[in-house]
Amino acid sequence: MGIDTLCIHGGHAADAHRAHLTPLYASSTYSFDSVRQGVDIFSGKEPGYIYGRFGNPTINEVERKISLLEAFGLKDAQGNDLSLYAILHASGMAAITTLLLSNLKAGDKIITHPSLYGGTQEMIDKILPGLGIATVIVDMHNDELVRSTISKDDNIKMMYLETPANPTLQCIDLKRLSAIGKEHHLIVCADNTFCTPLLQQPFAYDVDFVIHSTTKFLNGHGTAIGGILIGRDARRMNTDVKKMHRLLGANSNAFDAFLLTNGLRTLSLRMERHCSNAMKVAEYLTKHPQVATVNYPGLSYHPHHAIAKAQMKDFGGLMSIELKGGFDAAASFMNKLKVCTNAVSLGTCDTLVSHPASTTHVGVSHELRLASGISDGLIRMSIGLESVADIIADLEQALG
Numbered sequence: 328m329g330i331d332t333l334c335i336h337g338g339h340a341a342d343a344h345r346a347h348l349t350p351l352y353a354s355s356t357y358s359f360d361s362v363r364q365g366v367d368i369f370s371g372k373e374p375g376y377i378y379g380r381f382g383n384p385t386i387n388e389v390e391r392k393i394s395l396l397e398a399f400g401l402k403d404a405q406g407n408d409l410s411l412y413a414i415l416h417a418s419g420m421a422a423i424t425t426l427l428l429s430n431l432k433a434g435d436k437i438i439t440h441p442s443l444y445g446g447t448q449e450m451i452d453k454i455l456p457g458l459g460i461a462t463v464i465v466d467m468h469n470d471e472l473v474r475s476t477i478s479k480d481d482n483i484k485m486m487y488l489e490t491p492a493n494p495t496l497q498c499i500d501l502k503r504l505s506a507i508g509k510e511h512h513l514i515v516c517a518d519n520t521f522c523t524p525l526l527q528q529p530f531a532y533d534v535d536f537v538i539h540s541t542t543k544f545l546n547g548h549g550t551a552i553g554g555i556l557i558g559r560d561a562r563r564m565n566t567d568v569k570k571m572h573r574l575l576g577a578n579s580n581a582f583d584a585f586l587l588t589n590g591l592r593t594l595s596l597r598m599e600r601h602c603s604n605a606m607k608v609a610e611y612l613t614k615h616p617q618v619a620t621v622n623y624p625g626l627s628y629h630p631h632h633a634i635a636k637a638q639m640k641d642f643g644g645l646m647s648i649e650l651k652g653g654f655d656a657a658a659s660f661m662n663k664l665k666v667c668t669n670a671v672s673l674g675t676c677d678t679l680v681s682h683p684a685s686t687t688h689v690g691v692s693h694e695l696r697l698a699s700g701i702s703d704g705l706i707r708m709s710i711g712l713e714s715v716a717d718i719i720a721d722l723e724q725a726l727g
């Protein structure tokens with residue numbers, strides 16, 4: 328099957344009542360015909376649902392669909408089609424929490440790079456240290472530094488990658504970094520939210536786990552918060568990882584899963600348009616006299632264009648720009664937008680524009696913000712599916 332077909336039909340199982348779409352199973356518990364059946368389902372001898380926190384048919388459909396998309400066209404070490412296992416979560420942060428807590432214990436360390444998603448960074452800074460889990464942040468464009476840091480510290484157990492990443496769309500070379508991680512027997516993880524499996528498949532480079540905030544492009548319509556954790560080791564996914572998900576109470580719900588399944592049906596079409604619109608917007612902004620910099624991996628002068636080109640099928644819908652006039656120019660630009668929406672988040676059908684210095688990073692000191700690349704004039708844009716001429720006209724009048 329082609330990937331467009333998988334977006335639509337992948338993971339669907341016939342419904343007992345022949346409903347065309349998998350219904351919303353709004354049931355917190357499931358009954359047993361007999362004590363015998365209860366024993367068999369509880370012990371895993373017979374497949375079946377038990378309790379909503381452990382699983383739900385509407386949720387399982389979308390887990391199967393996303394596993395198939397991430398595994399599309401990939402082979403395992405034996406040359407068979409790659410099988411992956413996914414667990415849907417209440418949010419991207421819930422998926423990241425399950426990932427970290429089911430794989431790390433006190434004394435273990437993570438190696439990662441600067442400019443992770445804000446919530447992930449806060450988890451690393453504010454929660455993990457209290458559990459005895461430290462994080463080493465290094466420049467992952469320096470292979471020797473990464474190798475020597477890992478070699479010197481036996482406690483480093485996990486490599487955590489996010490590419491492309493805010494705010495300047497830095498890309499990390501998944502093939503090279505995952506190979507270094509594997510040389511040292513680390514658990515390698517990638518946050519693939521900005522790309523979706525349609526643009527980038529980290530499992531092609533041997534990573535162990537991929538997470539997504541499904542809130543973004545996968546849902547695509549901004550209707551539900553969600554996250555997914557996908558792993559290649561069935562035994563681990565079905566034991567430690569599943570147990571952590573259940574005991575954290577990190578489960579999603581049937582309604583959000585239903586919305587996600589419906590969103591995914593159009594993922595391949597949407598990603599094509601996000602990418603082609605973003606490229607046109609980036610090219611337009613590059614020439615604009617008020618714009619100092621355009622950070623878009625599709626532009627040949629982006630510092631990580633070559634990495635993006637090697638591992639991404641297209642360059643995605645996200646970019647950031649730096650306005651010459653600083654905070655005031657950014658505020659005036661934001662206030663004049665008419666077609667584009669001033670909102671955080673990304674990956675929805677409409678173009679979302681945000682000004683980190685006045686929103687997500689308003690509580691962060693000026694010096695700290697600058698150190699993470701967030702200047703007063705930085706604007707982040709998630710380019711939507713509107714007629715591209717309308718997006719460009721709106722930016723033009725707001726810049727003017």
Ligand SMILES: *Cc1c(COP(=O)(O)O)cnc(C)c1O
Nearest residue numbers: 418419420444518520540542553
């Ligand atoms: C939004 C986001 C997250 C967190 O996901 P939530 O669904 O908001 O919990 C993690 N990583 C990236 C790259 C994101 O954009």
